[in-house]
Amino acid sequence: MALEWLRRDNELKDHAILGEEHFGKNAPSVMYERRLITDPQGNPVPGLYAAWIWLNNPAQYNSYTTAMAKAVIAGFQRASSDRAVVATVFTAVGDKAFCTGGNTAEYSAYYSRRPNEYGEYMDIFNAMVDGILNCKKPVICRVNGMRVAGGQEIGMATDLTVSSDLAIYGQAGPKHGSAPDGGSTDFLPWFLSIEDAMYNCVSCETWSAYKMKAKGLVTKVVPVLRKDGRWVRNPLVKTGSYVEDGEIVYGEPESAEALKQGKALMAECTTDFALLDGAVNELVWKFTNLFPHCLIKSIDGIRAKKKFFWDQMKLANRHWLAANMNHEAWLGFNAFDAKKVTGKDVIDFVRYRQLVAEGAVFDERFAEQVLAKPKS
Numbered sequence: 001m002a003l004e005w006l007r008r009d010n011e012l013k014d015h016a017i018l019g020e021e022h023f024g025k026n027a028p029s030v031m032y033e034r035r036l037i038t039d040p041q042g043n044p045v046p047g048l049y050a051a052w053i054w055l056n057n058p059a060q061y062n063s064y065t066t067a068m069a070k071a072v073i074a075g076f077q078r079a080s081s082d083r084a085v086v087a088t089v090f091t092a093v094g095d096k097a098f099c100t101g102g103n104t105a106e107y108s109a110y111y112s113r114r115p116n117e118y119g120e121y122m123d124i125f126n127a128m129v130d131g132i133l134n135c136k137k138p139v140i141c142r143v144n145g146m147r148v149a150g151g152q153e154i155g156m157a158t159d160l161t162v163s164s165d166l167a168i169y170g171q172a173g174p175k176h177g178s179a180p181d182g183g184s185t186d187f188l189p190w191f192l193s194i195e196d197a198m199y200n201c202v203s204c205e206t207w208s209a210y211k212m213k214a215k216g217l218v219t220k221v222v223p224v225l226r227k228d229g230r231w232v233r234n235p236l237v238k239t240g241s242y243v244e245d246g247e248i249v250y251g252e253p254e255s256a257e258a259l260k261q262g263k264a265l266m267a268e269c270t271t272d273f274a275l276l277d278g279a280v281n282e283l284v285w286k287f288t289n290l291f292p293h294c295l296i297k298s299i300d301g302i303r304a305k306k307k308f309f310w311d312q313m314k315l316a317n318r319h320w321l322a323a324n325m326n327h328e329a330w331l332g333f334n335a336f337d338a339k340k341v342t343g344k345d346v347i348d349f350v351r352y353r354q355l356v357a358e359g360a361v362f363d364e365r366f367a368e369q370v371l372a373k374p375k376s
Contacts, residue, residue: 012083016077016078016081017074017077017081018073018074018077019074022067022070022071022074022075023071023074023075024056024071025056027057027058027059027093028057028059028060028065028067028068029056029057029067029068029071030053030054030056030068030071030072030074031052031053031054031056032052032053032054032071032074032078033051033054034049034052034084034085035049035050035051035052036049037049037086037281037284037285037288038285040282040285047084048086048288049082049085049086050085050087050088050089050284051075051078051079051082051085051087051089051137052088052089052091053072053075053076053079053088053089053090053091054092054093055068055072055092055098055099056092057093057103058092058093058096058097060100060103060105061096061097061099061100061145061146062094062097062098062099062145062151063099063100063101063102063103063104063150063151064099064101064102064103064128064150065103065106066106066121066124068103069121069124069125069128070124072128072131072132072154073124073127073128073131076088076131076132076135076139077131079135080131080135080136080137081136085137086137086284086287086288087137087138087139087140087283087284087288088135088137088138088140089139089140089142089280089284090132090139090140090154090155090158091141091142091143091144094144094145095144095145095164095166095224095271095273096145096146097144097145097147097151098141098142098143098144098145098147098151098155098167099148099150099151099154099155100148100149100150100151100172101148101149101150101151101152101153101172102125102149102150104176104333104336104337105337107329107333107337108333108334108336108338109337111325111333112325112329112330112333112334113325113326113330114325115322115323115324115325115326116322118321118322118325119318119319119321119322122182122318122321122322123318125150125182126182126314126315126318129153129154129157129182129314132157132158133157133303133306133307133310137296138159138160138287138295138296138299139157139159140158140159140162140280140283140284141155141158141160141161141162142162142277142280143155143161143162143164143167143209143218144164144167144273145166146167146168146169146206147163147167147168147169148168148169148170148206149170149171149172149176149180150180150182152169152170152171152180152184153180153182153183153184153187154182154183156183156184156187156188156191156217156306157183157187157306159299159302159303160219160283161217161218161219161220162219162220162222162279162283163212163213163218163220163221163222163276164209164221164222164223164224164273165208165210165221165222165223165224165233165234165237166209166224166234167208167209168206168207168209169206169208169209169212169217169218170203170205170206170207171184171200171201171202171204172204173204174202174204175204175332175346176332176335176336176345176346177324177328177329177330177331177332177335178321178324178328178329178332178333179317179320179321179324181317181320181321182317184201185313185317186309186312187306187309187310188200188201190305190306191215191216191217192216192217193215196215208234209221209234210234211237219283220279222276223275224271224273224275225266225269225271225272226269226270226271226272227265227268227269227270231275232265232269234262235261235263235265236259236262236263236266330367331347331352331367331370332346332347334371335372338372338374341374341375342371342372342373342374343372343375344372347371347372348369348370348371348372349370351370352370355369355370
């Protein structure tokens with residue numbers, strides 16, 4: 001050949017920046033694994049993988065600690081740079097929660113009233129969201145349970161969501177001393193109508209997976225309960241205005257009696273994620289049969305719309321969130337963390353507003369008047 005004289009280095013390079021030290025199997029941690037891709041008949045495809053990134057803190061509803069946030073960054077960078085990985089699956093251990101956000105015990109015990117420290121933490125959090133948005137593989141959020149607060153924010157940074165029909169979605173910031181500025185104020189208006197985005201952002205209500213499917217926040221919802229070998233749809237949601245697989249579902253709460261009956265039915269069921277994993281594998285197989293560079297260019301073209309507002313606001317939000325650790329977050333996170341002692345996870349909002357109206361100084365005396373007292 002005419003170009004035989006050109007030098008070629010054929011030894012493949014490892015482009016992962018962060019090592020295995022970030023991952024672990026003991027909670028709280030993040031687990032990283034490569035799973036062989038399977039075809040629709042269940043046959044493994046040699047040499048091709050899906051990267052699964054697991055939040056592993058089920059005892060605290062998979063809330064992420066500082067160390068876990070670092071590990072998520074490491075996981076997405078590793079998946080992004082792995083030439084054998086077709087897609088990334090972001091999920092969590094257990095059947096109760098995908099993620100409920102930052103670890104409030106860590107927030108209250110360490111970060112509250114240390115705004116510089118929390119600012120440093122927010123740099124890590126922002127890098128975590130950036131790591132998801134910049135992953136050069138499609139990212140599927142496998143929602144195994146509640147996805148709220150910061151969990152909702154990192155979930156919306158992914159590309160597609162496949163959800164258990166027991167999952168709930170929502171924000172909690174204004175109720176617990178913060179604002180959902182880790183992505184929700186940027187991402188929600190892209191998914192929902194502006195009014196739904198506003199209400200979901202500030203009401204601190206949680207909405208069912210079916211309701212979020214109807215409103216466009218998630219891609220697919222599947223049942224995970226089984227009884228006597230049959231799949232059972234979430235019995236805590238009622239029929240409404242959305243049709244899936246020939247059945248009408250929606251997601252508003254039923255009557256008190258229906259809720260009681262629904263909970264009794266749930267107690268008779270077992271949890272099985274076979275349909276959820278099947279839906280994930282179906283998406284991964286679809287990605288496998290597309291040109292990889294055309295695929296990621298298409299994905300990045302859509303991501304760019306989310307990233308535009310995220311990039312506009314993330315630093316300003318970082319500074320506000322840090323400063324707020326000296327103010328309402330100090331009260332809110334400590335109130336939440338003290339629930340076992342006081343029996344309440346929120347402050348006395350009426351008294352708080354009365355003190356503000358009186359022009360009271362925000363000090364220890366102020367805090368004593370709005371935080372719940374320990375139970376006798």
